[in-house]
Amino acid sequence: MTALTLTLRDKPRHRIDLAAVRPDRLPASRPQDVARLTLNYGNRRVKLGELFDISGQDPNNLVIRNSCSLLDAIGAGMETGNVCIHGNSGNYLGRGMHGGTIEVHGDSGHWTASGMHNGMIHVNGNCGDFAGAAIPGDHQGMRGGTLLVTGNAGDRCGDRMRRGRVLIEGDAGDYCGARMVAGTIAVLGKVGLAPGYAMRRGTLLFEQQPVSIPATLNDCGEHTLGFLRLLLDSFSDLNSRFSRLDRNRLRVRRYAGDLACDGKGELLVWAG
Amino acid sequence: MIINGVSIDDTFAEAFGMKATRVLVTAVNHRWARHAAEAMTGFATSVIGCGVEAGIEAELPAEETPDGRPGISVLLFGMSGKDLGKQLEKRVGQCVLTAPGSAVFAGMHGDKTINLGRNIRFFGDGFQASKLIGERRYWRIPVMDGEFLCEESTAYTSAVGGGNFLVLAASQSQALTACEAAIDAMRKVPNVIMPFPGGVVRSGSKIGSKYSALPASINQAYCPTLRGVTDTQLTADIESVLEIVVDGVSDSDVRTAMQAGIEAACALGVRQGVKRISAGNYGGKLGQFHFHLHEILA
Numbered sequence: 001m002t003a004l005t006l007t008l009r010d011k012p013r014h015r016i017d018l019a020a021v022r023p024d025r026l027p028a029s030r031p032q033d034v035a036r037l038t039l040n041y042g043n044r045r046v047k048l049g050e051l052f053d054i055s056g057q058d059p060n061n062l063v064i065r066n067s068c069s070l071l072d073a074i075g076a077g078m079e080t081g082n083v084c085i086h087g088n089s090g091n092y093l094g095r096g097m098h099g100g101t102i103e104v105h106g107d108s109g110h111w112t113a114s115g116m117h118n119g120m121i122h123v124n125g126n127c128g129d130f131a132g133a134a135i136p137g138d139h140q141g142m143r144g145g146t147l148l149v150t151g152n153a154g155d156r157c158g159d160r161m162r163r164g165r166v167l168i169e170g171d172a173g174d175y176c177g178a179r180m181v182a183g184t185i186a187v188l189g190k191v192g193l194a195p196g197y198a199m200r201r202g203t204l205l206f207e208q209q210p211v212s213i214p215a216t217l218n219d220c221g222e223h224t225l226g227f228l229r230l231l232l233d234s235f236s237d238l239n240s241r242f243s244r245l246d247r248n249r250l251r252v253r254r255y256a257g258d259l260a261c262d263g264k265g266e267l268l269v270w271a272g
Numbered sequence: 273m274i275i276n277g278v279s280i281d282d283t284f285a286e287a288f289g290m291k292a293t294r295v296l297v298t299a300v301n302h303r304w305a306r307h308a309a310e311a312m313t314g315f316a317t318s319v320i321g322c323g324v325e326a327g328i329e330a331e332l333p334a335e336e337t338p339d340g341r342p343g344i345s346v347l348l349f350g351m352s353g354k355d356l357g358k359q360l361e362k363r364v365g366q367c368v369l370t371a372p373g374s375a376v377f378a379g380m381h382g383d384k385t386i387n388l389g390r391n392i393r394f395f396g397d398g399f400q401a402s403k404l405i406g407e408r409r410y411w412r413i414p415v416m417d418g419e420f421l422c423e424e425s426t427a428y429t430s431a432v433g434g435g436n437f438l439v440l441a442a443s444q445s446q447a448l449t450a451c452e453a454a455i456d457a458m459r460k461v462p463n464v465i466m467p468f469p470g471g472v473v474r475s476g477s478k479i480g481s482k483y484s485a486l487p488a489s490i491n492q493a494y495c496p497t498l499r500g501v502t503d504t505q506l507t508a509d510i511e512s513v514l515e516i517v518v519d520g521v522s523d524s525d526v527r528t529a530m531q532a533g534i535e536a537a538c539a540l541g542v543r544q545g546v547k548r549i550s551a552g553n554y555g556g557k558l559g560q561f562h563f564h565l566h567e568i569l570a
Contacts, residue, residue, distance in 0.1 A: 163404060184403075201401070226375055226421045227403050227412055229339045234405045247340065264401060 003061035006052040012070050014042025019073035023081025026059035069109055075102045094121045111135055113147040126151035132166045133159035148240055158185045169241050177204045199258050199265035206269045217257030222271050224250045273566050277542030280565050285436045286553035287561035290349045291356050292431030292521050294379030297368055298343035308371035309344035312363040317468045324359035325349040325519055327465030338377045345379055347465045349433045349519045356428055357386035365392050369420050378426035389422030432561050433519040435526035438550040439537050444512040446545030451514045454533035463521040464529040476515040510547050523561050531568045
């Protein structure tokens with residue numbers, strides 16, 4: 001079976017909520033059934049077939065073409081299957097996702113991977129603010145899985161993140177890992193202001209020394225940490241710069257904190 | 273059956289079901305990994321007195337260990353998963369955690385698990401940190417030379433303990449030489465350990481004793497100095513008997529190791545004083561695994 005392909009006909013005037021279009025919940029094989037799915041479009045509810053051309057049969061492999069930043073909640077809550085997005089995606093990409101993979105050939109909006117439990121999201125572009133973070137009202141952000149961003153991430157990346165890994169090949173904005181509960185965020189580019197602000201546990205791993213580090217993250221000096229070898233090995237299967245990092249780079253400067261909030265987190269900056 | 277002039281008794285070794293686990297100890301080099309592994313496998317010759325039978329399975333090159341450092345693979349055998357877990361925690365806590373630069377990882381993976389670092393982490397007094405990498409959880413415990421890295425748990429499996437054979441020779445030195453050759457060959461077999469000192473035991477035992485407090489005592493039928501006063505199994509030309517006990521992850525591993533060891537001992541031949549090969553059993557009533565020497569060597 002060929003992948004079920006949804007091609008957006010025209011740029012929409014309002015935001016479209018695609019949370020109902022989950023690979024694991026789509027009716028199999030008949031495009032007319034898919035066309036009858038109801039979507040929230042602005043303040044209206046419309047049939048999917050009014051906005052998208054539909055081809056292919058395999059709902060486990062969903063392709064969205066001609067996508068744009070107004071398509072929200074793609075892959076939200078999905079448990080299995082693969083989603084491939086050509087173009088940008090909107091907010092809440094993969095929110096609460098439990099499994100499967102999402103690949104975006106473009107940028108993603110805010111709250112990408114928010115509340116994600118498992119699976120893999122690969123954004124071949126930039127993502128907005130609050131990647132892997134908790135949406136207002138949620139106690140925790142990302143709780144597992146992997147968010148890989150080839151470009152840059154916005155502010156508050158990993159805010160209240162609980163578990164999992166956020167890997168950013170480019171730059172990260174301000175307050176990266178703020179209020180982080182646990183998990184791993186690695187950034188190969190520059191990092192904005194106040195990384196690790198109010199973090200409780202977890203690891204921030206940076207290629208470059210941040211411009212500013214909160215006063216409540218204390219410098220513990222340079223150390224060779226063996227667990228980094230395991231962490232770097234775990235990147236080896238990614239289609240990313242992270243898989244090509246030297247696995248013997250175990251020497252880091254360690255900042256422990258945030259001492260105002262438990263202080264069991266750490267900000268590591270590769271030495272040399 | 274006679275191999276190279278050595279008579280092979282038509283008997284069998286009787287072995288028992290046990291539980292086994294494997295851990296990988298790594299360090300900055302093999303010297304320090306071996307220090308830790310030897311310490312944790314010390315006083316682990318017999319479950320009866322030591323609680324666990326343990327030994328070094330193999331030396332691992334850096335590319336075969338989880339953290340890319342030189343390592344040692346250690347196998348431990350106990351009578352139950354619970355016993356095994358208790359002993360593993362004690363031994364890792366006292367012998368690996370304490371060794372400079374060491375780390376320890378699970379060497380088996382499966383559904384049945386026992387604690388490795390789950391409780392040892394509390395040595396960190398609140399400064400310990402966990403890291404979930406993939407499906408596995410590791411503990412990082414701050415110590416005076418850096419961090420002790422320890423996987424949270426390791427799996428265990430059903431296994432076989434107590435495979436054995438006896439080398440009967442014309443003198444003690446010739447019995448020892450034959451056993452050394454056998455052990456060298458058996459150490460090349462994966463998934464097995466020979467838990468006694470140097471892999472060899474000279475105090476083979478029988479069940480029970482005239483003293484009611486003792487569960488085991490000498491096997492006088494194989495003690496050469498008692499040849500004239502017991503129902504001996506030794507002919508006049510045999511002056512020394514040594515035993516090799518082997519524990520394996522499966523019965524086929526034990527069988528392979530026994531075959532390698534007996535063949536190596538027999539390769540020295542009767543001219544080197546190796547007279548007979550026999551095996552220890554309890555009449556076949558106690559252990560569920562029987563390793564018949566003639567079948568193994570056929």
